[in-house]
Amino acid sequence: MNTADNVVEMRSISKSFNGVPVLKDVSFDVRKGEVHALAGGNGAGKSTLMKILQGVYQADAGEILIGGKPIAINSIQDAKAAGIGMVFQEFSLVPSLTVAQNIFLAAEPLGTGGLIDDRAAVRRAREVFSEMEVDVDPRAGVSRLGTAYWQLTEIAKALAQNAQVLIMDEPTASLARHESEALFELIDRLKQRGISIIYISHRMDEVYRLADRITILRDGHRLLTAPLTDVTPEQIVEGIVGKKIEGQLSYRARDHVAHDGAPLLEVRGLNAGQRVRDVSFSLRPGEILGLAGLMGSGRTELARALFGIDKVDGGEVLLRGKRVNLASPQQAINAGVALIPEDRRAQGLVLEHSVQDNLLLPLLGRIQRGPFLDGAKAKELSSSLIKRFAVKVAHPHRPVRLLSGGNQQKVVIAKWLGTDPDILILDEPTAGVDIGTKSEILDMIRELASAGKAVIVISSEYPELLAVSDRVLVLKDGSIIRDIPRSEIADEEYLQLAVQGV
Amino acid sequence: MSKANTIAPRDTAAPRNFGTILKDLDWRRYVIYIGFVVVFLFFAVLLRDQGFLSPNNLLNIFRQTATITVIAVGMTYVIACAEIDLSVGSVAGLSSVCTAMALSQWGLVPGILAGLAVGLVVGSINGALVSLLGIPSFLVTLGMLGIAVGVAQWITASAPQPILNDTFNTLFGSGNFGPVPGLVVWSAIFVAIGAVVLNRTRFGRQVLATGGNRNAAEFTGINTKRIKFQVLLISGMVASVAGMLYAGRLQSGRFQWGSGDELSAIAAVILGGTSLFGGFGSIIGTLFGALLIGLINNGLILAGLDSSQQQVVRGAIIILAVALARKK
Ligand SMILES: Nc1ncnc2c1ncn2[C@@H]1O[C@H](COP(=O)(O)OP(=O)(O)OP(=O)(O)O)[C@@H](O)[C@H]1O
Numbered sequence: 157m158n159t160a161d162n163v164v165e166m167r168s169i170s171k172s173f174n175g176v177p178v179l180k181d182v183s184f185d186v187r188k189g190e191v192h193a194l195a196g197g198n199g200a201g202k203s204t205l206m207k208i209l210q211g212v213y214q215a216d217a218g219e220i221l222i223g224g225k226p227i228a229i230n231s232i233q234d235a236k237a238a239g240i241g242m243v244f245q246e247f248s249l250v251p252s253l254t255v256a257q258n259i260f261l262a263a264e265p266l267g268t269g270g271l272i273d274d275r276a277a278v279r280r281a282r283e284v285f286s287e288m289e290v291d292v293d294p295r296a297g298v299s300r301l302g303t304a305y306w307q308l309t310e311i312a313k314a315l316a317q318n319a320q321v322l323i324m325d326e327p328t329a330s331l332a333r334h335e336s337e338a339l340f341e342l343i344d345r346l347k348q349r350g351i352s353i354i355y356i357s358h359r360m361d362e363v364y365r366l367a368d369r370i371t372i373l374r375d376g377h378r379l380l381t382a383p384l385t386d387v388t389p390e391q392i393v394e395g396i397v398g399k400k401i402e403g404q405l406s407y408r409a410r411d412h413v414a415h416d417g418a419p420l421l422e423v424r425g426l427n428a429g430q431r432v433r434d435v436s437f438s439l440r441p442g443e444i445l446g447l448a449g450l451m452g453s454g455r456t457e458l459a460r461a462l463f464g465i466d467k468v469d470g471g472e473v474l475l476r477g478k479r480v481n482l483a484s485p486q487q488a489i490n491a492g493v494a495l496i497p498e499d500r501r502a503q504g505l506v507l508e509h510s511v512q513d514n515l516l517l518p519l520l521g522r523i524q525r526g527p528f529l530d531g532a533k534a535k536e537l538s539s540s541l542i543k544r545f546a547v548k549v550a551h552p553h554r555p556v557r558l559l560s561g562g563n564q565q566k567v568v569i570a571k572w573l574g575t576d577p578d579i580l581i582l583d584e585p586t587a588g589v590d591i592g593t594k595s596e597i598l599d600m601i602r603e604l605a606s607a608g609k610a611v612i613v614i615s616s617e618y619p620e621l622l623a624v625s626d627r628v629l630v631l632k633d634g635s636i637i638r639d640i641p642r643s644e645i646a647d648e649e650y651l652q653l654a655v656q657g658v
Numbered sequence: 659m660s661k662a663n664t665i666a667p668r669d670t671a672a673p674r675n676f677g678t679i680l681k682d683l684d685w686r687r688y689v690i691y692i693g694f695v696v697v698f699l700f701f702a703v704l705l706r707d708q709g710f711l712s713p714n715n716l717l718n719i720f721r722q723t724a725t726i727t728v729i730a731v732g733m734t735y736v737i738a739c740a741e742i743d744l745s746v747g748s749v750a751g752l753s754s755v756c757t758a759m760a761l762s763q764w765g766l767v768p769g770i771l772a773g774l775a776v777g778l779v780v781g782s783i784n785g786a787l788v789s790l791l792g793i794p795s796f797l798v799t800l801g802m803l804g805i806a807v808g809v810a811q812w813i814t815a816s817a818p819q820p821i822l823n824d825t826f827n828t829l830f831g832s833g834n835f836g837p838v839p840g841l842v843v844w845s846a847i848f849v850a851i852g853a854v855v856l857n858r859t860r861f862g863r864q865v866l867a868t869g870g871n872r873n874a875a876e877f878t879g880i881n882t883k884r885i886k887f888q889v890l891l892i893s894g895m896v897a898s899v900a901g902m903l904y905a906g907r908l909q910s911g912r913f914q915w916g917s918g919d920e921l922s923a924i925a926a927v928i929l930g931g932t933s934l935f936g937g938f939g940s941i942i943g944t945l946f947g948a949l950l951i952g953l954i955n956n957g958l959i960l961a962g963l964d965s966s967q968q969q970v971v972r973g974a975i976i977i978l979a980v981a982l983a984r985k986k
Pocket residue numbers: 173174178196197198199200201202203204205558559560561562563588590
């Protein structure tokens with residue numbers, strides 16, 4: 157292959173953190189105007205490889221060529237100058253500034269006397285958006301916009317700096333379905349304009365929808381690079397996971413639901429804030445209840461109200477037939493309820509604290525001896541949790557921040573299952589986790605239910621929701637509009653129509 | 659689940675020679691101890707003729723830093739919880755005054771109780787305003803700094819309140835326990851309890867979690883409002899004990915006692931490696947932070963610098979140490 161076709165070429169990149177090799181002799185290239193998917197399990201090194209390209213980290217060995225010429229990328233500024241733009245997963249925008257001010261941050265157009273010319277910025281931002289064929293008001297304050305618009309602003313920011321290559325690390329993780337579709341269309345248009353895109357995602361359907369070629373990393377090695385037309389989905393999954401997985405996303409009827417007897421949880425006429433209105437349902441031991449709905453339909457708010465985070469304004473909640481007052485998370489936990497929150501970084505973890513400390517935070521009562529915490533017990537309990545949930549950690553005393561996204565999610569789940577709850581609420585439990593881990597998590601959910609626990613799953617991914625739920629509640633504007641047994645849902649499309657309220 | 663080798667330590671790394679071990683050693687965490695030793699040796703050589711190393715002088719350093727150490731132990735909890743308490747110095751002053759007045763009126767036990775009551779009241783007000791009303795602790799305690807010192811000056815009409823009760827003076831700072839000065843014993847007790855509670859109890863862990871990520875702590879079932887209340891209460895109570903130590907050592911209560919101590923205590927805590935953004939705290943680090951400040955004060959005095967020069971040098975050393983200790 158002629159190197160000149162490659163906008164970016166990374167050759168034999170190696171990188172270790174504290175003596176632990178994370179990337180081993182990885183080569184990667186991107187051609188002009190292609191979408192190149194970068195796939196691999198959690199911790200395979202995808203983000204690290206991209207951070208090297210972006211100048212956040214420096215490789216220990218190997219070289220980077222841009223347009224065929226070797227170049228040293230020692231800082232984010234170097235990467236920008238070389239035409240590499242990044243759509244950050246944790247958005248790098250300043251909420252108090254407007255869209256246009258963010259786009260031209262540190263590169264503001266100057267007018268007479270060297271003063272910032274805000275009007276020129278707005279005009280040029282408008283140009284960028286119209287080239288992207290999206291409708292965003294450059295004068296709007298970023299803090300008032302939704303996540304989808306943040307992402308568009310990030311993309312516009314990169315384009316305004318003349319990026320030729322855009323790196324997108326799990327860009328749909330925080331988008332609703334129709335927003336993702338809009339993003340895909342934008343990616344198609346960018347591609348036609350000759351912009352190359354490196355696309356990291358754990359979702360196979362997206363990879364097939366967008367990518368021209370795929371590179372799979374496993375444990376820091378490059379396993380293969382191939383056009384998508386040459387590999388089957390099964391081969392990709394096997395490449396990522398390292399073994400065959402079958403039927404992970406197919407529903408298996410379980411006959412554990414106790415249909416007679418009292419429900420474990422009964423919710424009657426629950427009202428909380430603006431987004432939970434007159435919600436009633438019941439949940440039996442052994443049952444997995446899926447919550448479906450568009451973004452903003454009140455699924456997360458319902459979960460928060462049941463866990464005592466949001467104030468309940470009316471209605472009642474019964475556990476095992478007895479009325480309970482869930483006014484705080486402490487009370488919910490004592491009553492046997494656990495919530496795995498949707499945002500693991502903001503709500504699930506203390507990122508700077510160690511894996512062990514995070515795991516044990518809800519379990520402090522169990523590792524006490526007299527008034528003191530027992531170091532030996534702590535170690536024993538945390539390593540048993542790490543083993544049980546197969547969390548990949550180099551050392552339980554290193555900060556959880558250093559784990560890959562999927563392993564962070566496993567820590568959050570392990571932390572809560574350690575409390576042995578009767579009712580488990582999971583809000584987007586597989587966001588950002590790889591296919592192998594996803595099927596482990598889904599199996600875990602099934603196992604818990606079969607052991608007599610009641611589970612509520614919130615997910616924007618319909619295949620996943622349909623794979624585990626015994627019953628699906630559809631929410632719209634804070635109310636339940638449908639209550640459908642799994643057996644009546646023929647396929648994804650049926651559910652999608654139900655969610656749209658058709 | 660799959661993958662049996664998931665927690666085996668990854669020893670695939672190259673054989674570790676001395677160089678890599680040294681490189682991996684997180685020396686920033688120990689900068690306070692290194693700094694302490696360096697400054698100590700520096701003064702020991704430079705000031706050997708001025709009697710820096712004499713047992714008496716060394717004990718003096720301990721004695722002079724005792725109140726700062728005690729206040730800084732409480733401050734460590736506050737800062738580790740991502741809050742700040744600027745009122746500690748004036749709480750100490752108010753407590754010394756109240757103790758002295760109650761002591762001369764009603765005797766030993768009421769005197770001690772009066773001092774503690776100051777900490778209880780001020781700490782509770784600080785805690786309640788911060789946790790219930792959500793006012794930033796910086797503002798609440800800044801206001802309280804003025805209020806406490808104002809009240810102390812007002813009720814005494816700016817006059818020192820002598821303490822003639824020998825038991826009190828012996829117990830709180832003037833006396834010795836065997837060969838060991840009482841003030842040293844007091845700081846040892848506070849440091850020991852502070853370190854054990856922060857590292858080895860549920861409460862300590864919850865303070866660190868609240869400071870590290872309040873949201874996640876809340877989602878974990880920790881009552882973060884209560885934790886914030888408690889750390890400010892602790893800080894107030896500890897400061898009131900420090901005020902009594904001033905009163906015992908100087909055998910009087912006075913509104914100026916402790917003024918400016920909040921800054922020394924914060925400096926000691928930060929020097930000791932506690933994160934100003936919360937989530938991490940080290941009481942032993944705080945002890946050495948306080949001792950380092952005491953060491954510098956003492957050395958500069960022995961070196962014959964006047965107080966304006968002392969302030970300049972002290973400020974520069976503190977900035978230097980914090981700069982070295984900061985995270986990369
Ligand atoms: N700054 C760091 N210090 C130490 N280890 C790190 C650091 N950054 C990443 N790692 C480790 O490097 C490995 C690769 O991480 P990386 O984030 O690149 O994985 P990933 O492929 O992006 O995974 P995910 O799909 O979960 O996002 C992981 O084991 C991670 O713990």
